[in-house]
Every structure is written in structure tokens, then in C-alpha cells.
Amino acid sequence: MMNKRYRLHVAQLNVRSLLCHFSEFKETLYERKFDICCVTETWLKDEPDYLVNIDQYDFVRNDRLTRGGGTGIYVNKNIKYREISFKLNLENTTIFLEYDQFKILICAIYRPPSVDKKFLIEDIEDSLLASIPYSENLVIVGDKNIDVSNTKGADCVFYLSALNTFGLAQLVDLPTRKDAILDHVITNTPEALKDVKAVNYHYSDHDITSFTVDVDVSHANFKYVTYRDFRNFSPSSFSDELAYSSLDEIFVLRNIDDKVAHISCVLTRLFDKHAPVRSCRITKPPAPWLTNEIRQLMNNRDRAKKKYRKSRTALNR
Structure with missing residues (x-):
């Protein structure tokens, strides 16, 4: 068996205008060395990418195009990922990461205070269902504008009850804006997320919430298969060479074992020429649905x- 361990450092921040706080935000990424940083309330409106590009990071963004809002995710360029499009009620950005056999979806969702909470619950449920074809590990982050520190409040009770129904856990237990816990980390695999923290930076009235994902991948050595490559096989050329081969020498051989060995030798030599033996490594299971x-x-x-x-x-x- 082969064992590999990864530690993924993930963060989220309601930045309240990425352009206004871009220099400070960029320094934070370099200082904290986050692998992934989700941002909400970017307030971007089709501004060109180069204004918010950061060396060593890709930026996946979904702008509101009107005042406020907007979500995005910065991803370290060393990480293999792809953007996933979820059709939700609320603004969101989602990426899919795969480390060997470990797969995880990270979704940043922003709910403005004016939007009914039922749409957030619907989106969380839809995200959970939509994640099934991709991964068993789902993480939803972002400013939800529901204070989960007020455990007796009707909004909090309704929200946490819904998460529990879906088999999800909210992991942030420290204030993220003044005394309220508004920026949440929701997951269906809480045991995989460690070191959940909230750290204040002066340029936003929300704290940066961060956590790590310990990925311990254990898998067998790669499987190899051997096959004959018939892509360039020509039946007519094969038949011509077979006709002029020494196959008829079996008639002068008296021992049956010698006859079988001679036939096998002639045919193997011809097949090696016209359909050579190849080996390949199998890294993914077949996907017959991918037509x-x-x-x-x-x-x-x-x-x-x-x-x-x-x-x-x-x-x-």
C-alpha cells in the first residue's frame, strides 16, 4: 500500500470590496499561505481580472454586476481543481478538488440580510444533492447573516435544525463579526476538518475564518494491464505474411508437442509485428456513461x- 498525507489550508472572508482592500488582502494570503481562500461581498462588476490577480493563485469569480454582493475563490496554482456550476438561489462559487482517491467540493455562498432564509436552506440542500456525483466530502463556507451564537433565537434554531436534518455540522464557534457568528463552515464530514479559527484583520469588519483539511490517502499500487494494440492492424497484410510463413513445416514434424509449439511460435511472431503488445497503467475506473x-x-x-x-x-x- 502507498500512503500520502496532505494538509489543505482553507480560509474565508467577507471582504466588503475586494478592490478597496486588495493590497491588504494580498498580503494576508502571502502571510498566512492559504491554499484556498473564499471571498464574499467582492463588490466586483466586470472589472478585468488583472486588477484582482495574485501571483501563485487562480481566481474563480462570480460577480453580481449590480451594487454589492459577489463571490469568488482564490486557489493556489499548485492545486488541481475545476469550477462546478451549481444553479442556486443565492450567489455562489464552487470548486472541485481531487487528491488521488480523496475528493472534496468547496462551495462559497453569500446570503444578503434582505434575502429570506428559506432560500439559504434550499441552496444548502441542493448543494448537498448536487455534490453526490462528485464527492462524499462537501464544505460550504461564507457569510450567511445568521448569528449561530444566539442559540435560542428562532432563526438560529430553524437554521441549525435544518443542517442537522441534512446530516451537516456548522463548525465555527468563535465570533466572526463583533459578537456574532455570521461566517460559517458547514460540512458533512466534520472529522476531516481541523483547527477552525477566526482572526481579525483591520481592513474588514468580518474576521478571517480558517481551517485545515487533513487528507490521508491510502491506496494500492497502480494496476497495469497488458493488451495487443490492433489500431494499425491490417488483415490483408497479416494474411499475406501468414501465407508465406513457415507454417507448413508442421507437416514434417512428427511429435504433436512440436507441431503446437511451431504454430504458436509462427503466429506469435506475426502478431508481435502487426499487433504489438502494450502495457498501460489503470488510474481511473471505466466510465461507460461518458459518451x-x-x-x-x-x-x-x-x-x-x-x-x-x-x-x-x-x-x-
Whole structure:
């Protein structure tokens, strides 16, 4: 067995205007060395990417395009990930990460105070259901504008009861804005998340909430399969060479074992030439559902997304 251990450092912040606090925020990322940092209330409106780019990080963003709001996730460039599109009521950004056999979805959701809490509950349930094809590990972060420190309040009771029904846990137990716990870390695998902290930085009235994900991957050595490669096989060429081979020498051989050995030798030599033996490493199970039609749709999606990122117009959205 092979064992690998990763420690993923994740953070979230309601930044309340990324552009206004960009220099301080960038210094925070470099200082704390977060692998992933989710941001809410970015207040971005189609500003070009270079204004909020940070060396060593990719930035996945979803702007509101009107005043306020907006979500995004900074991801260290050394991490393999892809953006997942969840159609939710509230603003959100979601990424999918895969470490060998360990997979995790991280979703940043922002609920403005004016939006009914029932939409947040619906989105959390929808996120949990939508995550099933991707991973057993789901983490939802972001400013929910529900104070879970007020455990006797009707909003808190309703909210935490719903999370419990879905098999989810809220892990932040320290104030994140003044005396209130508004910025939450929700997960269906609380045992995988460690060191949940809240640290104040002067440029936002919300604390940065951070945690680590310890990923201990144990898996067997890669499986190898051997096969004959028939991609360039020509039946006519094979038949021609077989016709001029020494196969007819079996008629002068008297021992049956010698006849079988001669036939095997001639045929193996020809197949080695026309359909050589190859070996390959199996790293993923077969996916029979991934048809050519689905692959084409995935390619179309990726091209459209790339086009929109280059030119963020309503036509390309």
C-alpha cells in the first residue's frame, strides 16, 4: 500500500470590496499561505481580472454586476481543481478538488440580510444533492447573516435544525463579526476538518475564518494491464505474411508437442509485428456513461466559459 498525507489550508472572508482592500488582502494570503481562500461581498462588476490577480493563485469569480454582493475563490496554482456550476438561489462559487482517491467540493455562498432564509436552506440542500456525483466530502463556507451564537433565537434554531436534518455540522464557534457568528463552515464530514479559527484583520469588519483539511490517502499500487494494440492492424497484410510463413513445416514434424509449439511460435511472431503488445497503467475506473455526445457537450461548455472569461459581455454570459 502507498500512503500520502496532505494538509489543505482553507480560509474565508467577507471582504466588503475586494478592490478597496486588495493590497491588504494580498498580503494576508502571502502571510498566512492559504491554499484556498473564499471571498464574499467582492463588490466586483466586470472589472478585468488583472486588477484582482495574485501571483501563485487562480481566481474563480462570480460577480453580481449590480451594487454589492459577489463571490469568488482564490486557489493556489499548485492545486488541481475545476469550477462546478451549481444553479442556486443565492450567489455562489464552487470548486472541485481531487487528491488521488480523496475528493472534496468547496462551495462559497453569500446570503444578503434582505434575502429570506428559506432560500439559504434550499441552496444548502441542493448543494448537498448536487455534490453526490462528485464527492462524499462537501464544505460550504461564507457569510450567511445568521448569528449561530444566539442559540435560542428562532432563526438560529430553524437554521441549525435544518443542517442537522441534512446530516451537516456548522463548525465555527468563535465570533466572526463583533459578537456574532455570521461566517460559517458547514460540512458533512466534520472529522476531516481541523483547527477552525477566526482572526481579525483591520481592513474588514468580518474576521478571517480558517481551517485545515487533513487528507490521508491510502491506496494500492497502480494496476497495469497488458493488451495487443490492433489500431494499425491490417488483415490483408497479416494474411499475406501468414501465407508465406513457415507454417507448413508442421507437416514434417512428427511429435504433436512440436507441431503446437511451431504454430504458436509462427503466429506469435506475426502478431508481435502487426499487433504489438502494450502495457498501460489503470488510474481511473471505466466510465461507460461518458459518451462521445457528453464529451462534446463538456467541450462546448469549456469553450463557452473560456470565451466569457476573455470578454465578460451579456452576449457571452
